[in-house]
Amino acid sequence: MAVGGRRNPALTAAKYLAIAGYVAFALFPLYWLVKIAMTPNGLIFTEGTRMWPSATTWDNFAAVLRSDFLQFFRNSVVVSLLTAAITSVIAAGGGYAFSRFQFRGKRLVAALLLLTQMFPVLMIIAPIYRIMGEIGLRDTLTGLIVIYTAFNIPSRSS
Amino acid sequence: LGGADLPDRPHLFLLLNPVIGPVPHWLFALGAIEEPYNILGNPDTALWGPILANVWYGVPFFAITLLAALSSIPAELYEAAEIDGASAWQSFTKITLPFLGPMIAITVMLRAIWISNFADLIYVMTGGGPANSTQILSSYIFTTAFKRLDFGHASATAVVLLVLLMMYAAILLAVRARLVRH
Numbered sequence: 001m002a003v004g005g006r007r008n009p010a011l012t013a014a015k016y017l018a019i020a021g022y023v024a025f026a027l028f029p030l031y032w033l034v035k036i037a038m039t040p041n042g043l044i045f046t047e048g049t050r051m052w053p054s055a056t057t058w059d060n061f062a063a064v065l066r067s068d069f070l071q072f073f074r075n076s077v078v079v080s081l082l083t084a085a086i087t088s089v090i091a092a093g094g095g096y097a098f099s100r101f102q103f104r105g106k107r108l109v110a111a112l113l114l115l116t117q118m119f120p121v122l123m124i125i126a127p128i129y130r131i132m133g134e135i136g137l138r139d140t141l142t143g144l145i146v147i148y149t150a151f152n153i154p155s156r157s158s
Numbered sequence: 159l160g161g162a163d164l165p166d167r168p169h170l171f172l173l174l175n176p177v178i179g180p181v182p183h184w185l186f187a188l189g190a191i192e193e194p195y196n197i198l199g200n201p202d203t204a205l206w207g208p209i210l211a212n213v214w215y216g217v218p219f220f221a222i223t224l225l226a227a228l229s230s231i232p233a234e235l236y237e238a239a240e241i242d243g244a245s246a247w248q249s250f251t252k253i254t255l256p257f258l259g260p261m262i263a264i265t266v267m268l269r270a271i272w273i274s275n276f277a278d279l280i281y282v283m284t285g286g287g288p289a290n291s292t293q294i295l296s297s298y299i300f301t302t303a304f305k306r307l308d309f310g311h312a313s314a315t316a317v318v319l320l321v322l323l324m325m326y327a328a329i330l331l332a333v334r335a336r337l338v339r340h
Contacts, residue, residue: 022217029214032173032180048178117268118323120275120296122303123316155268 037061079141083148087156090149094157113154121151174198174207198284201291207283208292212273220265227261228254259337267330271323295319 036044037060039053047053097103098110128147129138137143173179175196182194197203231253239249277296280286286293286301293301295315303312 026214026217029173036178045177049176049180049183051180114327115320115324117271118275118327119316119320120277120299122277122296122300123313126303126309 075141079144079148082145083152086145086149087152091153091156094153098157113157116151116154174210198292199288201289204284204288204292208280211279211283212276215279216269216273219269223261223265224258227258231257256337260334263330263334263337267327267334271327274319274323295322 035052038056038058039047040055040057040059043053043055098106132138132143132147137146173181175198176182176194182191182197185191185197186194191197191203198207235253236249239253244252274294275296277294277300280292280294280297281300284292286297296319299312299315299319302308302315
């Protein structure tokens with residue numbers, strides 16, 4: 001690969017220029033997020049469009065630590081790690097079956113997996129809310145893990 | 159200050175806001191717009207906001223899948239092409255593109271389906287406005303169901319969206335099958 005790049009310095013320069021351009025495009029919104037997080041509240045609007053505010057503050061981050069941030073973060077870690085682990089095990093099995101074996105209805109099942117991606121998840125929020133209430137998993141992390149696992153398996157096993 | 163420019167919902171699209179974001183001022187400096195206004199507030203330009211955000215969000219997914227496909231191309235093919243005197247452009251069009259083709263078709267299909275169902279982005283950025291100019295079917299379904307509480311209408315629209323996306327997926331899968339055969 002990159003056969004032409006090594007011989008022609010102009011092509012190499014163009015390649016790095018393109019990469020630098022993309023990196024700037026990709027990282028700039030994140031930079032702006034950090035900048036706004038470090039801008040004192042009084043300057044958010046008056047100096048909103050400056051690349052870096054005239055004064056910076058860590059107050060916003062201190063406020064984050066005073067909130068229930070750690071508990072929220074622990075919930076995120078529990079839900080995401082368990083979902084990822086369970087999804088990986090099940091989807092790996094599914095993906096293996098799809099790529100290695102021939103069986104009746106294989107195309108149908110594959111199409112069904114794709115079908116689950118095709119309508120807004122929002123539409124099944126109401127039924128899920130009822131189902132979760134009836135099996136007593138409403139307001140629990142377990143319920144969240146079950147739902148996320150179910151939603152993620154189709155896209156991971158294909 | 160600037161109250162009229164700031165919608166009453168939290169936004170992730172601060173960059174496009176003329177009060178706290180730089181993009182309108184850059185466009186103004188480039189001469190693309192007459193004054194640094196909020197492009198999300200103008201029905202003619204608002205759609206560019208979600209487009210830009212989806213591009214920003216989608217590039218890494220394409221990069222990862224295409225990288226996986228690229229690294230599965232045997233290096234011997236390029237060596238053989240070079241020995242046969244193929245130019246870089248020829249080995250790109252005759253080796254790289256045919257190998258990537260099926261993967262590109264699948265990636266475009268999946269990403270387009272995901273974007274059609276990405277109501278959250280539209281809702282957060284523009285709420286479908288101004289004047290419905292950025293409304294997509296899934297955000298329309300969301301507002302119909304949960305704002306106007308018309309679940310029947312929303313479900314019917316969701317079924318139509320499902321059928322449309324199934325047709326789209328069938329077309330792209332057919333394209334992929336053709337690309338694999340060649």
